[in-house]
Amino acid sequence: MGRRRFGCLDFEGSCFSFVPMIWLRRIALLTIFFLSLPSFSFAAQVQETVLDNGLKVLLLEDHKSPAVTFQVWYRVGGRNEKDGKSGLAHFLEHMLFKGTPTTGPEEYSRIIAKNGGRSNAFTSTDMTVYFATMSRDKIHIQLELEADRMANALLGDTYFEPEKKVIQEERRLRTDDNPGSALYELAASVAYSIHPYRRPVVGWMEDIQALSRQDLVDFYKLYYAPNNAVIVMVGDFNSQEMLAKINAAFGKIPRGAEPPKLNVVEPPQRGEKRVSLKKEAELPILLLFHHAPNLHHQDSFALDLLSMVLAGGKSARLHQELVYRKQLVRGIDADYSAVSMDATGFALSAQLLPGVDVSKVEAEIERQIDKVKTELVSERELQKAKNQIEAAFIFAQDSIFGQAMKIGYYEMVGGWRLVDSYLDNLRKVSRDDLRRVAQKYLQTDNRTVGILIPTKAKAQ
Amino acid sequence: MTRKSIIFFLAALLLPAAPAWSAMAAKRSVLANGMVLLTSEQRALPTVAIELMIDAGARHESAARAGLAHLTSKLLTEGTAKRSALQVSETLDFIGASLDAGCGDDLATISMTILKKDLSLGLELLAEILTAASFPVAEIDRQKQSVLASIKAKQEDPGTLAGEAFAAALFPGSAYGRPVEGTEATVKPLDRKSLQEFFQRYYRPNRTIMSVVGDVSEAEISAALSQVFKNWHKGEASQAAASPTRTDGARTLRINKDLTQANIILGHGGVARGDADYYAIQVMNYILGGGGFSSRAMDSIRNERGLAYSVYSYFGAEKTHGTFQFVMQTKNDSAGEAIGLAREEIRRMREELVSEAELSDAKNYLTGSFPLRFDTNRKVAGFLGQVEYFELGLDYPNQYGELIGKVTRADVQRVARQHLTPEKLLTVIVGSQQKIKVP
Numbered sequence: 001m002g003r004r005r006f007g008c009l010d011f012e013g014s015c016f017s018f019v020p021m022i023w024l025r026r027i028a029l030l031t032i033f034f035l036s037l038p039s040f041s042f043a044a045q046v047q048e049t050v051l052d053n054g055l056k057v058l059l060l061e062d063h064k065s066p067a068v069t070f071q072v073w074y075r076v077g078g079r080n081e082k083d084g085k086s087g088l089a090h091f092l093e094h095m096l097f098k099g100t101p102t103t104g105p106e107e108y109s110r111i112i113a114k115n116g117g118r119s120n121a122f123t124s125t126d127m128t129v130y131f132a133t134m135s136r137d138k139i140h141i142q143l144e145l146e147a148d149r150m151a152n153a154l155l156g157d158t159y160f161e162p163e164k165k166v167i168q169e170e171r172r173l174r175t176d177d178n179p180g181s182a183l184y185e186l187a188a189s190v191a192y193s194i195h196p197y198r199r200p201v202v203g204w205m206e207d208i209q210a211l212s213r214q215d216l217v218d219f220y221k222l223y224y225a226p227n228n229a230v231i232v233m234v235g236d237f238n239s240q241e242m243l244a245k246i247n248a249a250f251g252k253i254p255r256g257a258e259p260p261k262l263n264v265v266e267p268p269q270r271g272e273k274r275v276s277l278k279k280e281a282e283l284p285i286l287l288l289f290h291h292a293p294n295l296h297h298q299d300s301f302a303l304d305l306l307s308m309v310l311a312g313g314k315s316a317r318l319h320q321e322l323v324y325r326k327q328l329v330r331g332i333d334a335d336y337s338a339v340s341m342d343a344t345g346f347a348l349s350a351q352l353l354p355g356v357d358v359s360k361v362e363a364e365i366e367r368q369i370d371k372v373k374t375e376l377v378s379e380r381e382l383q384k385a386k387n388q389i390e391a392a393f394i395f396a397q398d399s400i401f402g403q404a405m406k407i408g409y410y411e412m413v414g415g416w417r418l419v420d421s422y423l424d425n426l427r428k429v430s431r432d433d434l435r436r437v438a439q440k441y442l443q444t445d446n447r448t449v450g451i452l453i454p455t456k457a458k459a460q
Numbered sequence: 461m462t463r464k465s466i467i468f469f470l471a472a473l474l475l476p477a478a479p480a481w482s483a484m485a486a487k488r489s490v491l492a493n494g495m496v497l498l499t500s501e502q503r504a505l506p507t508v509a510i511e512l513m514i515d516a517g518a519r520h521e522s523a524a525r526a527g528l529a530h531l532t533s534k535l536l537t538e539g540t541a542k543r544s545a546l547q548v549s550e551t552l553d554f555i556g557a558s559l560d561a562g563c564g565d566d567l568a569t570i571s572m573t574i575l576k577k578d579l580s581l582g583l584e585l586l587a588e589i590l591t592a593a594s595f596p597v598a599e600i601d602r603q604k605q606s607v608l609a610s611i612k613a614k615q616e617d618p619g620t621l622a623g624e625a626f627a628a629a630l631f632p633g634s635a636y637g638r639p640v641e642g643t644e645a646t647v648k649p650l651d652r653k654s655l656q657e658f659f660q661r662y663y664r665p666n667r668t669i670m671s672v673v674g675d676v677s678e679a680e681i682s683a684a685l686s687q688v689f690k691n692w693h694k695g696e697a698s699q700a701a702a703s704p705t706r707t708d709g710a711r712t713l714r715i716n717k718d719l720t721q722a723n724i725i726l727g728h729g730g731v732a733r734g735d736a737d738y739y740a741i742q743v744m745n746y747i748l749g750g751g752g753f754s755s756r757a758m759d760s761i762r763n764e765r766g767l768a769y770s771v772y773s774y775f776g777a778e779k780t781h782g783t784f785q786f787v788m789q790t791k792n793d794s795a796g797e798a799i800g801l802a803r804e805e806i807r808r809m810r811e812e813l814v815s816e817a818e819l820s821d822a823k824n825y826l827t828g829s830f831p832l833r834f835d836t837n838r839k840v841a842g843f844l845g846q847v848e849y850f851e852l853g854l855d856y857p858n859q860y861g862e863l864i865g866k867v868t869r870a871d872v873q874r875v876a877r878q879h880l881t882p883e884k885l886l887t888v889i890v891g892s893q894q895k896i897k898v899p
Contacts, residue, residue: 064502064504064835065834065835067831097753105763106759110754113751113752113821114821114824114828115824115828116825116829116830116832117828118832133832133835134828135831138828159763162763162764165765165766166762166763166766166769169767169769169789169790169791170769172791173789174769176720177618177719177721179616280717282613283613283616313552314549315546315552315554316553327602327605353609354608354609354612384553384554387556388556389556390556391556391557391575394505394506394507395507395573397505398507400835456718
């Protein structure tokens, strides 16, 4: 599920969900709104156009407020990197703010801000996205700037070393000093044996250190081209007028060479893997990661619902058993992210209450997993899970940014029209399907267990 | 308006001017039970966002019972006279609605997001919670366990630790200096009786601001509320909070953690939200460190030297008090350099006039991005509550442009001199202390 995939993106608050799937250029001071799935009939409303140079443009008018969000999605992320070069896509994203022949370093952000806009960018395993939200009469400014840096980014030499340090600080802040993120990073590096999802998007510290400016230049040339990008725009505009503006700004950028396609398939796991991490922390964390298919597989809909039955709200099974009745954990979550380029994971994670033994929690989770494998969930539980996802769909339309994110995600991993069939597919899922996918994917042989063991600095 | 009708129509203002704001069509009324109701009818989606702000924050508890207000708020959704804790969550989950209760120093808050079709059920639940929360002993024990665990978990979050140490040093002996969760020692002895008393005394309609935004008209919601809230009666009136005593003064507080970064706060007291200089301070702080990539702090500490990923400053303004904080994280051995740079930027704000370009960029951002603060129903609901709570007036959005627009370079320097005080900067550093060298 989209919403759960990103957990809590309110980086200011203390948040339990910790899977750092995306890396923002700057810690957002606002909660980025996510993103459960979308509207009922995007297909009817989204206007798709492909420019002559291969740039796809997806426009959705929404006149609720006089604002527009404009996003450029590049089909490149951590998965396109090579071993030893982890963090390259994310580094490049940072460097796209260092100017072009006509825009000075860091000018992009200033120009957007002084025109009343908010901008940022992020990199994930599958994509790199640049976005801003502005009033409708100013959005053309961003449009010009994005077109400029699609073709003309300088990736300036003098800014390379300071920015490398910034990224290393980002890694320290969000992974090295964050027990949950650090555990997830370690578990992913073990769960995947060959697939690039085993590398962290921010990059290993040593890899970041070793990256050169030439690496960035080569990567930029390879992946930043109109035919490898998609524009997503939602808000208060007229599609026809906007399309003309987009064409004027981006149409002149020449088509690039076809970027290499990645086709790495993770082989089936044959036996449980276990890792532990010792770190300054207070409470142990237990993570159970299972390989699972992405949205191209029919099982993904049942897995979405299974994640809700297990941990979607306080009345869900794992919460009821482990948080409420047995009081073993502080919180427990099920993360399943079907909207993913390649096969993905179904992860259960829990932060333990003080003094509770990890093995006890693991045994209890296993019992709950066994239960969904052997007994059918009740009709009401299934209906509840469906209701939750459908309601989240509707709530998500409150924000133009959230809608654009949805369209972009689906477009990256398989086409934005999949959004429309999602709810239909979901409604078809039966109780038997839930039991079947639990049996198929939540097996110990398909599992990586990660355990965070807290250690403490001596008081000084 | 009859006496029987609970709704006493006081004022319904339809606001022209700024387009986003006029589309908000905010209305204000006061119910007979004293609750302030703010509404904005938005028909685009079949959803409703509800936000309650209740004068039931931690400032009403004694230091010896720190955590009482917070624990009370946590219990609201854990059982009512009609429903067990599980029945409450099951009811909400089944309709895909969310209902969260929380608590700060001044206010308790309850937020609900619900589909229009389920609104009457949602309001029923809300009313049950506010009039008939039952505080079952077993649920109190569970929530205490959970609070004790989050007090422990906070130790893992260096930013929170630094923030709490900062507040404790600045406002000692006041609720504003204590964590709202309380401490292990104060939470453990809290009993059912004290929770019920707190609830009875402070959770009252005449201490409550309720914002309702979405697919419902003011008339519909008023009628529904008069029905479901008929047993929620006025209590003791709100009393203005006293300004907390502040202990400014240069000190450095260090907390040792085995971390790769030093988490740093430099700061001191600030201003209350109603301070005449509030808007000039916002402009000044935007230039200093509030303006993201447009700020001097970001330029100097991140872009030029690569010392931090996140660096910013802000003036937090509450009803009776405020703080100034300059916040950053940098690897342990850069802490001294980063602190020096932060102090230099603060000094420069005081000693030099900002440029014309900096001033106009700041003002253009603040006014231009203002409508983005309420571009979703959820945000509109929160915004309306703030406007009421801080007594900004429903025409605040129309005034905002002028409040910011009239700030001059001289004003910026004046408020920098008055409200940035280098000799009083309190420094908090959480990190690996043996690696941290601060001159």
